[in-house]
Every structure is written in C-alpha cells, then in structure tokens.
Amino acid sequence: MPSNPAGGASVTMTSDPVTSRVDDRLLADLEAVVGEQHVRHTPGDVHPYSRDATPLFSSAPDVVVFPASTQEVAAVLRLATERRVPVVPRGAGSNLCAATVPVRGGIIMVLTRMEQIVEISAVELLAVVQPGVTTAMLADAAAARGLLFAPDPGSRIVSTVGGNVAMCAGGLRGLKYGVTRNYVLGLEVVLATGEVLRTGGRLWKDVAGYDLTRLLTGSEGTLGVITEITTALLPMPQTALTGVAYFPSLAHAGRAVSGIITDGVVPATLEFLDQKCIGAVEDYAHLGLHRDAGALLLFGDDGAPDVVKRNLQRMADRCAAEGAIDITVGGAVAESEALLEARRCSLPALSRLQPLTVLEDATVPRPRIAEMVDRIDQIAERYNLLIATFGHAGDGNLHPTACINPADGDAAVRVERAFGEVFQAALDMDGTITGEHGVGAAKLPYLQARLGADQMALLRRVKAAFDPAGILNPGKLGS
Amino acid sequence: MTAPVTDESARVTSPLTTAVTATADTAGDALQRRGIFTAATLDRCISCGFCLPTCPTYALTKDEKSSPRGRITLMRALETGQLADDDPTLIEEASFCLGCRACEPVCPAGVHYGELIEEWRDHQWRGDQRPLLVRPLMWMVDRTWRYGLAATIRRHALTRRHTDGPHLMLGCFERMLFPRVSRVTRRLRPELDATPIQGCCGALHAHNGELERGRELARELGERLPGTIVTTAGGCAAHLSDVLGRPRVMELSEYLLRQGTPPLTPLLVDGRRARVAIQDSCHLRNGMGVYRESRELIRRVAELVELPHAGTCCGAAGSYSIVRPKDSRRVLAPKLDEIQNAGIDYVVVVNPGCQRQLITGLRRRHSAIRVLHLAELLGMAAE
Numbered sequence: 001m002p003s004n005p006a007g008g009a010s011v012t013m014t015s016d017p018v019t020s021r022v023d024d025r026l027l028a029d030l031e032a033v034v035g036e037q038h039v040r041h042t043p044g045d046v047h048p049y050s051r052d053a054t055p056l057f058s059s060a061p062d063v064v065v066f067p068a069s070t071q072e073v074a075a076v077l078r079l080a081t082e083r084r085v086p087v088v089p090r091g092a093g094s095n096l097c098a099a100t101v102p103v104r105g106g107i108i109m110v111l112t113r114m115e116q117i118v119e120i121s122a123v124e125l126l127a128v129v130q131p132g133v134t135t136a137m138l139a140d141a142a143a144a145r146g147l148l149f150a151p152d153p154g155s156r157i158v159s160t161v162g163g164n165v166a167m168c169a170g171g172l173r174g175l176k177y178g179v180t181r182n183y184v185l186g187l188e189v190v191l192a193t194g195e196v197l198r199t200g201g202r203l204w205k206d207v208a209g210y211d212l213t214r215l216l217t218g219s220e221g222t223l224g225v226i227t228e229i230t231t232a233l234l235p236m237p238q239t240a241l242t243g244v245a246y247f248p249s250l251a252h253a254g255r256a257v258s259g260i261i262t263d264g265v266v267p268a269t270l271e272f273l274d275q276k277c278i279g280a281v282e283d284y285a286h287l288g289l290h291r292d293a294g295a296l297l298l299f300g301d302d303g304a305p306d307v308v309k310r311n312l313q314r315m316a317d318r319c320a321a322e323g324a325i326d327i328t329v330g331g332a333v334a335e336s337e338a339l340l341e342a343r344r345c346s347l348p349a350l351s352r353l354q355p356l357t358v359l360e361d362a363t364v365p366r367p368r369i370a371e372m373v374d375r376i377d378q379i380a381e382r383y384n385l386l387i388a389t390f391g392h393a394g395d396g397n398l399h400p401t402a403c404i405n406p407a408d409g410d411a412a413v414r415v416e417r418a419f420g421e422v423f424q425a426a427l428d429m430d431g432t433i434t435g436e437h438g439v440g441a442a443k444l445p446y447l448q449a450r451l452g453a454d455q456m457a458l459l460r461r462v463k464a465a466f467d468p469a470g471i472l473n474p475g476k477l478g479s
Numbered sequence: 480m481t482a483p484v485t486d487e488s489a490r491v492t493s494p495l496t497t498a499v500t501a502t503a504d505t506a507g508d509a510l511q512r513r514g515i516f517t518a519a520t521l522d523r524c525i526s527c528g529f530c531l532p533t534c535p536t537y538a539l540t541k542d543e544k545s546s547p548r549g550r551i552t553l554m555r556a557l558e559t560g561q562l563a564d565d566d567p568t569l570i571e572e573a574s575f576c577l578g579c580r581a582c583e584p585v586c587p588a589g590v591h592y593g594e595l596i597e598e599w600r601d602h603q604w605r606g607d608q609r610p611l612l613v614r615p616l617m618w619m620v621d622r623t624w625r626y627g628l629a630a631t632i633r634r635h636a637l638t639r640r641h642t643d644g645p646h647l648m649l650g651c652f653e654r655m656l657f658p659r660v661s662r663v664t665r666r667l668r669p670e671l672d673a674t675p676i677q678g679c680c681g682a683l684h685a686h687n688g689e690l691e692r693g694r695e696l697a698r699e700l701g702e703r704l705p706g707t708i709v710t711t712a713g714g715c716a717a718h719l720s721d722v723l724g725r726p727r728v729m730e731l732s733e734y735l736l737r738q739g740t741p742p743l744t745p746l747l748v749d750g751r752r753a754r755v756a757i758q759d760s761c762h763l764r765n766g767m768g769v770y771r772e773s774r775e776l777i778r779r780v781a782e783l784v785e786l787p788h789a790g791t792c793c794g795a796a797g798s799y800s801i802v803r804p805k806d807s808r809r810v811l812a813p814k815l816d817e818i819q820n821a822g823i824d825y826v827v828v829v830n831p832g833c834q835r836q837l838i839t840g841l842r843r844r845h846s847a848i849r850v851l852h853l854a855e856l857l858g859m860a861a862e
Contacts, residue, residue, distance in 0.1 A: 043566065044566040051530055055526070092528055157532055158531050348587035357525055
C-alpha cells in the first residue's frame with residue numbers, strides 16, 4: 001500500500017484498517033433521509049471528496065451526502081452511529097491540516113446546502129447563519145449593514161462559517177481582533193447520537209454550565225456537527241491604513257514589533273516577509289520591493305481617521321528607531337491596499353516555484369519570531385530545502401512554506417522530517433505546532449508533544465462523552 | 480450501548496467498502512502517470528479551492544466534482560489510473576464544464592485550467608465519445624470552402640486586395656450568424672483587410688477534443704493572414720493568441736483603443752444617454768485579460784451600467800449551448816434576470832456565441848432590450 005510521504009506517521013493505514021461499513025441498505029436509508037439526488041456513491045462521484053486543501057493527504061469516502069436541514073443532519077448521524085460508519089462533516093474543504101480527509105472512509109457530510117443567513121441584527125451586533133454560508137458572504141452581508149465580521153482567514157472567499165468555527169480559523173487581524181472563537185456566541189450542534197443541542201445563545205454574558213460553545217469551536221468535526229452559528233459582529237471601522245518598513249534583518253523587525261506594542265499600539269495589521277519571501281514575491285509580481293532587505297514588515301490600523309493616522313505615525317517612528325532601511329506609509333486607502341499586495345502575493349509567488357507547496361503554521365511567543373525564523377532557516381539548510389517564511393508578526397503565527405518537487409528523490413520525506421524539527425523548535429520556545437490551521441490528520445502525530453499524555457487522554461474521554469461510537473471524524477482529534 | 484468503532488469492527492467489510500489509501504496524488508508517488516496531461520500544469524494546483532466561488536457549474540450544483548478543483552482531482556485520478564476512462568463521472572464532468580476559465584484569474588497558483596480541460600477532452604472524447612451534435616459543426620469549419628460558401632449567402636465584409644494586414648478575421652460563426660458585425664467593423668476601420676478565404680481559428684476543435692487539429696487550423700490561418708490579426712470574436716482571439724502568440728492577435732476593442740475610432744456621437748434614448756451593459760467574453764477576459772477596453776469604448780458613447788456578473792459565463796460557451804442546451808439555459812437564467820433588472824437599453828457583447836445566446840434568451844422572455852456587438856454599437860454612434 002502506498003504510504004503518505006509527508007504524513008507517513010500520521011495516517012498509518014496498515015495498523016488502522018478501514019472502519020467504514022457502507023452497504024446498499026445504508027445507501028437506501030440515506031437516500032430516504034436526504035433524497036436520492038443528494039447521495040453520491042459511485043467511485044467518480046466520491047473521489048473529489050478524497051482531499052481538501054492539504055497537500056499529500058488523500059483518501060476516498062464511500063458515500064457523500066448533502067443534508068439540507070438540522071433534522072436531516074440528525075437523521076444521518078443516527079444512522080451512522082447505529083451502523084458504526086464514520087462521518088466527516090465538510091464545508092468548502094479549504095482547511096490545511098487534512099481535517100476533512102476521510103482517512104477511514106465512510107460518509108462525507110457536505111453542509112453547503114445549508115447556506116441561509118438567518119439574521120443580522122445591528123441592535124444586538126450579531127448574525128445567525130447556517131454553516132454553509134461562506135465567510136465572505138457573511139462579511140459582505142454584515143458590511144452592507146455597516147458591520148464587521150472580524151475573522152478573516154486567508155480562504156475567506158471560499159471557506160464556510162461552519163468550517164471556520166469547526167477549525168477555529170484565524171486570519172490577518174489576530175492581535176487586535178482575535179480569532180473565530182472570540183466571536184462565537186452560540187451554536188446549534190447535532191451530536192453523533194442525533195440529539196440537537198443549543199449551546200450559548202445571543203448573550204455576551206452567560207456562564208450557565210461548561211462553555212461547550214468554546215469546546216466545540218475548533219473541535220474539527222470530532223464532537224458534533226454544527227448546524228447554526230450565532231456570531232458577534234462589530235461596528236465597521238471608518239478607515240484603514242497600512243505602512244511598510246524594510247529592515248536589515250528579521251531581528252531588527254522583531255524589535256520594532258515589540259517596540260510598537262510596548263508603545264501602546266495594538267495594530268490591526270502586523271505582517272512580515274522574510275528575505276526569501278521578498279525575493280520570490282518580487283520575481284513574481286515585480287512590485288519594486290527591496291530584495292536586499294532582511295525583512296519586510298507591514299503595519300496598519302483601522303478605526304477613526306485621526307486615531308489611525310496617529311497610530312501609523314507612531315509605528316513608523318518606532319520602525320525608524322529600530323533601524324528600518326526604508327519606510328512608506330500609505331496616505332490613502334488605495335495606497336494602503338497596494339502595499340498589502342506583497343503579503344497577498346506571498347503564497348501565489350511561492351507556490352509557483354515548485355509543484356508542491358507545504359504551508360505550515362508553527363507559532364511562538366511574539367518576541368521570539370526572529371529567533372524562530374533563524375531556527376527554521378538552519379533546519380531548512382540542513383535538509384537542503386527551500387523554506388521561506390512569512391506570517392503574522394502580531395501574534396507570532398509563522399507560515400514557513402516549503403517548496404518542493406515531489407519527483408525529486410526523497411524531497412517529501414525531507415520536508416516531513418524538517419517540519420518535525422520545526423514543530424519541536426516551536427515547542428522549545430513555548431510555542432505550538434499549529435496556530436490557526438488545526439490538527440486534523442496532518443498534525444495528529446505531533447499533538448502529544450504539545451499536550452502531554454494526560455491531556456491527550458482527557459481529549460479522548462471528552463470525545464467519547466460526545467460521540468460514544470466514535471463515528472465523528474475518526475483518526476483525528478480525540479482518536 | 481453502541482460499541483465504539485474499533486480496529487476489530489473494521490475487519491468486517493462490505494462490497495462497497497473502498498480501501499483507504501493516503502497517497503500523494505501529484506508526482507513522485509507509487510502511482511504511474513499515463514501522460515494524458517502536461518505534468519507541470521496538472522501538478523500546479525494546490526487545491527486551495529479559491530476557484531469554487533467563480534465556477535458557474537459549481538454555483539449550480541454546489542458539488543465538488545463540478546468545480547475546477549474537483550475536476551482537477553478527477554483529472555489526477557484519470558492520469559494515475561485511479562479512475563478508468565469510462566468512469567461516468569469523468570465523462571459527465573469533462574462535458575459539463577463550460578470551459579469558461581473563470582477559475583484562472585483567481586487562481587493563486589496560476590493553474591492554466593483551460594489547457595487542462597482541452598487535454599482532458601482530447602483524451603476523453605476520442606472517437607465515438609465526442610458529443611454527436613458538435614461533429615457536424617467541426618466538419619463544417621474544417622475546410623475553408625465549406626463555410627466559404629456562406630459568403631455567397633450572407634453578406635459579411637469582403638475585400639479583394641491582398642495585403643500584409645492588419646487582417647480582419649471573419650469568424651466561422653459570426654460570418655454566418657451576424658455578417659453585419661464585420662461590415663460595421665470595416666466601416667469603423669476601413670484599412671482592415673477582410674480576405675474571403677481565411678480558414679477557421681480552430682477553437683471549436685481545441686475545445687471539443689481535437690486539440691492538435693485545433694492548433695493546426697490556427698497555424699494555417701496564421702499563414703493565410705500574415706501580420707496582425709484583428710478579431711471581433713473573443714473566443715477566436717484567445718485561441719489564436721495561445722497558438723500564434725499574443726503579439727499577432729488583437730481583439731477589436733484593443734485595436735480600436737490603439738488605432739482610434741471615427742468621430743462618435745453619444746447615443747441617446749428618449750433624450751438621455753443610452754444605458755448600456757456589457758457581457759464579457761470569457762476567454763477574452765479570463766484568457767487574455769481584456770475587458771477594460773470594451774468598457775472604455777462604451778463610456779465614450781453611452782452610460783455604462785456594470786452588471787454584477789458581467790464577467791461570468793452566459794452559458795453559450797462555444798458549442799456548449801448546442802451540446803448541453805438545458806445546462807446552458809440554467810447558466811443563462813440568472814444573467815437574464817440581471818440584464819432585465821438593470822434598467823438598460825442595450826447589452827453589448829464581444830463574441831458571436833454570447834450574442835446568439837443573449838438574443839435567444841431575451842427573445843424568449845419578450846424583452847425589449849437589444850443585444851449588439853460592440854462594433855454595432857460604435858457603428859450606430861459613428862453614423
């Protein structure tokens with residue numbers, strides 16, 4: 001059996017054989033629940049659901065179902081628990097940790113038919129949506145009412161809100177605005193055994209019981225299927241401006257970041273590119289970047305125009321004080337947008353270098369970013385790999401990105417080993433193996449190193465409490 | 480109590496149970512490549528899914544297999560032999576795709592999806608598998624004399640002199656369906672040479688599983704029309720520029736912006752400036768990045784009304800409206816709603832397929848909105 005070169009340790013198929021038991025009777029029962037046209041089971045029809053946005057992970061489901069309501073979700077889950085067939089809930093399949101790859105086959109439950117924006121309340125500053133609504137759809141609908149849906153994962157144009165909550169998606173504004181979990185007020189969730197629960201609700205204050213809303217947020221489809229989300233919104237900031245600064249080294253940029261924050265500014269944007277990224281972006285987009293600089297720092301803020309302007313000036317001053325080679329501050333929104341182009345181009349530029357792009361997201365405490373990137377560079381050199389790093393300087397969330405040609409001998413194996421060392425380096429610095437992408441099948445082998453045996457055991461007990469038959473996304477968190 | 484899913488329970492298998500394999504589906508794994516696709520193009524997709532919201536067929540189905548990413552996953556399975564040539568999903572999806580290439584401009588990895596779909600059909604539609612309805616069309620345009628006859632029936636533009644160009648290409652369908660377009664174009668730019676015997680650009684062949692013949696036709700046309708080739712059909716422009724190189728080809732709006740137009744008088748309707756929307760040609764916009772030019776020209780003579788989905792496919796998609804009329808109408812329906820709700824007098828097109836599609840669709844709805852080729856609109860303003 002072919003093994004997975006980059007995740008060989010994670011998906012040990014030989015010791016963990018198929019658990020799906022999909023037969024004609026189950027297919028008929030599923031069709032009775034969601035309608036014949038919403039069940040797919042031919043090899044060609046299920047194959048496109050063998051993967052998500054994670055490179056190197058692929059495993060076909062036996063059947064794909066498209067429920068349209070909470071009741072249908074519940075009925076499918078009851079069937080699956082009764083027959084002990086795995087169920088993997090899926091939104092747009094844009095996650096980067098193989099969270100929606102059905103490593104044990106079974107049922108893929110696609111929630112994109114549930115795509116109603118149920119309510120947007122400007123008075124209560126919240127939205128109620130079904131899980132299949134895309135992040136961009138919700139953000140646009142909120143913006144039309146003068147409101148901001150703050151979480152902005154890179155995949156926002158395709159990702160679903162259900163997927164964002166299940167994965168606790170992050171984004172570019174983590175430091176100032178937090179991530180998905182900071183906005184989820186309440187959930188409707190269906191347990192594996194078919195009970196429909198409502199956790200939390202429309203309240204900012206509500207301490208009745210364990211905080212199941214937070215537990216379910218980031219549970220990666222292993223504890224329940226989210227069928228409705230109540231999420232907090234914010235007033236739309238009046239304006240947003242961005243600046244860019246080049247530094248001789250990432251260490252200089254790191255000191256500027258620390259300085260900006262101790263100066264009392266909590267910027268909406270604080271993104272960096274290392275030298276390799278700058279070079280790749282410049283080769284690709286010809287933006288006129290200084291390719292001899294050691295680091296590029298994008299800084300920005302949003303809010304009332306005078307406050308934003310003042311904060312931009314303070315950040316620019318701090319960059320200058322820490323030895324920035326060159327600083328540009330966008331005076332207008334359009335100029336600011338243009339400056340962000342370097343960051344937006346990072347992944348496109350890197351993904352063109354080689355056929356395979358492996359994007360990771362090790363995260364360290366903010367003051368240790370430069371040290372961590374140094375470690376990444378050393379590891380990359382040792383394994384003879386191109387690993388360029390960009391990321392969110394505000395929250396220490398790094399995206400070391402390896403560009404390889406899988407046909408090039410053992411490149412995939414070297415990437416796996418190198419990233420194993422990168423994760424360990426992050427842990428050594430009080431960091432984590434994943435800041436925003438999630439665990440899924442891809443990071444499961446590294447999870448114990450992050451959590452320890454006791455916490456892993458507790459995760460399994462939590463999982464068993466929610467899903468006694470173990471049908472929900474097996475082979476992932478809590479397995 | 481229900482027993483947990485364990486390794487023990489896993490040993491019980493059923494006929495439908497598939498083996499779970501976690502494999503790389505790009506190069507370098509144990510699976511052999513069949514060479515159906517250009518490896519570097521197929522490998523480029525990073526499966527991020529950014530293409531999903533742009534795909535008209537995904538919008539209709541919300542099913543991964545009908546999205547560009549899903550289709551690339553299917554192509555990879557075909558390439559590695561995980562799915563067989565006669566897999567019904569492969570056959571259906573190769574045909575259901577409009578080939579509009581709306582997925583290309585949004586792709587962060589720069590996947591040339593248009594090339595992949597051509598290679599896919601080239602393999603999938605060999606021999607008997609080609610849609611029946613498209614065969615007579617391909618036969619028709621395959622020899623110059625066949626549609627040359629059309630010149631005697633339809634009065635498209637013609638010049639007898641032979642020059643080094645610039646040449647006005649007389650698209651096979653346009654010369655038969657909308658001969659006025661080339662006539663008006665020559666009124667706008669009389670130096671354009673419209674030689675009668677030109678040949679077909681080959682796009683029809685290339686998009687319908689005869690990739691090499693499609694390229695050959697384009698090269699032949701390039702030899703018959705030396706120098707710059709100006710075309711009024713976005714689809715032909717994109718295919719020609721793929722084969723002959725971008726510098727040889729200019730679509731009408733590009734050419735007019737560079738060379739200028741005769742003096743234009745703004746078009747008035749009921750004493751106000753005419754309200755005009757544009758429907759982009761998919762391949763012109765997504766393949767060649769040309770869409771600002773036509774808007775600039777419309778603004779010179781009318782009030783431009785931007786439709787929210789002007790850049791998405793109208794469902795004509797070359798021979799698609801003939802091969803899959805039902806799906807073509809499903810794609811068209813929301814566009815007609817948009818056009819009818821925009822409060823416009825004219826909708827402008829830059830490709831004969833779109834022209835036919837919108838005329839038919841609006842006629843069916845008894846709409847008073849007129850469909851004009853850009854040349855026709857400018858021709859009215861130049862009179």
